[in-house]
Amino acid sequence: MTSLGLSKPKGLIKLAVVAAASVFLIAFNHWLSLNYLSRSLAQQLRETLPNKIIEAGINESFHDSLNDYLVKRLNDDFAQLHVNSAFSAVQQCQVQVLRIHNKTYANSANAARIISLHWPINDHIQELKLGLACQWQWPKLIASQLFLSLLGLLMWTAVAPPLSPRRKQLLRALTEQGVNRRQAEQLSSKADGYSPRQEQALTLFLRSNYPHPSHYLAHLNTGGFKHSSPSVLAWLEFALRQRPKDIADAIAIAESPAELSLCPANSTVMVHGYALKMSSTPFMYYLWYAYRRRQNPVDGWFTNPPSNRPDRRADQEIIALMQRYGGHAKAINDLSEKGLRAKTLDQNRSKIKDELCQLFGEELAAPFLFESARDPQTARSQYRLALPATAISIHAPESTSTRIATPSN
């Protein structure tokens, strides 16, 4: 059983099935053999025996002593009946007269089958009751029926249902990548039950040519990506591109929540679980917008200052952040001298967008960038981070060194 690559519970189930089928076949063969033998005996005897009994009683006035004689002779004739085949598990049988001419000679308790013969004598039906008993070659019976059960199970397990096109493709991909056949079958066994999202994920995985499909199939087979949103799959596509050799990391990125985490210590942002080291100054502005969004969860908008009048209050906030987290001195001086200008804000938002879009693409980056509106009081543009405040965190990122990607600008 183990050679078929069965897991332990499945192996036990199949063992139980073989045992049950063998018991059934043994009982069935036993029952049928007796039925067949009694039927064929009855058929043979029906043709000859009544006539022989009638002839034996010729000119007889009373049957009493003749009955005794007939019973002895018949029992002698039927003492050893053999089946004419090496395939039968019946060792030998005996037939014993139970009743003849209304006289009982033996009880039927020991008979496996009762054969009744009837014939008419002057409108009166005569009856001969015979009891059939057989001895069995039990080892042969058990072994043969066990073999038949195993044969049935072998056919049952060796032939699989037709493969779906998807599973066929998967099996081929797996075997081409060197996965052994048994594992490939097991890994692909749930492929037909994948949700549409899992199907899409599988397509992405296959396209990635990752050398160990068992890793992602194990994840899919345990329900990974079953109810994922389309954006998760988009992130998976991105992550597989970025981490072609680390499937676990790629999956973790794809399945990370849509959150933004900023780590001022090293100007790194964690976007959807993926760390990106940013240029210092755009990062400080990103951080400043993040603070504003977190401090005013309902609102959080910041209206661009008018082009002719820099904002002299907000610039202090940014300067403080830059000073605390090591911003460029030039940027701090500019702010100190010129105040916070709309142009500076626009330029830095644009740089933030560029850095994120360059790595993630516009579609993935969009939720982590800015949304804008018209300030109803000033009619100027106002901006805030598009993410809800709860999805934004600011802290020193933990162990991000392995995930940091430096934008190539």
Added chain:
Amino acid sequence: MTLAIREPMLPFRFFSANHTTYRAIMGLALSLPIALSVWMASRPLQALSLSDYRSYQCSSQGAGTKPTFKILTLFYNYATDFADYLCASTLFAKSYSGVEIRWRPRAYLSPQHILDEEFDIFWNRHHIVAGLVPEFSNYYRVLQQTPNYALYWISQDSTPQLSSDYLQGKVIGFSRDSQSQTHFLQPMAALKQAGINLNADQKKFYTDPSALYAAFKNREIDIISTAISQVDNLNLSTYYTLLINPEVPSGAWFIKNQLHHSHHRALECEIIRGLQVYAPLLAPLQQLSVQTVDCP
């Protein structure tokens, strides 16, 4: 296998080409073991060889290449006792390896049997034997005459009468064996003599005497013809009789002439002693048997 495709790189498992094929193979996986089991269970018995229940054989002590003593009689009763007696005889064992006794219908005995001296002794009626081979005395002679007996009409209801009025609506039982004196020839002759013609539905014919007696006891027939000794065996509460013939000859045991020499006298006497096993059957006939050989 044309029904299934084998996937490359999958050396052990077959995938069905389509669902129909798969269902067919699964059906086969279920039905093949059952079909093979059915086939195994349906192996035939060796051909039955039933022996002849109309004969009995026994072996004498020290049986060798000596001949078998063959006897022909009419019925089973006492046949095996007779054979066993002879087989047990040390005297008999000197000449015979064993005994075979057959019981056959009256019509079985043929002229050829007599000419070939097939049987060492046989029982039959004189007129039958003489009718078959008028010169039968060249081959056989009487060893022992069996006694004559009185034959009666028997009824359970009233004393039988050979009159049309009495027999009106009554059924008489006969034997199918038209050579039977007791159950066919004698009663038919009596009816003829009385000038009575029975309707077809007043005559009922039976395969053997046991069936005739059972039918009479069950009142399926009203009248039969038989000896009183036989009626006694029926254990009837009451019965009525009318004599048909007081002296019906029963027949005789015939013995092969070849045996009937003086040095075989002891052997013949042993046979006659053996025939005493029939005494319970013959004693009620109240006639002594006639011995044709003087035995001590």
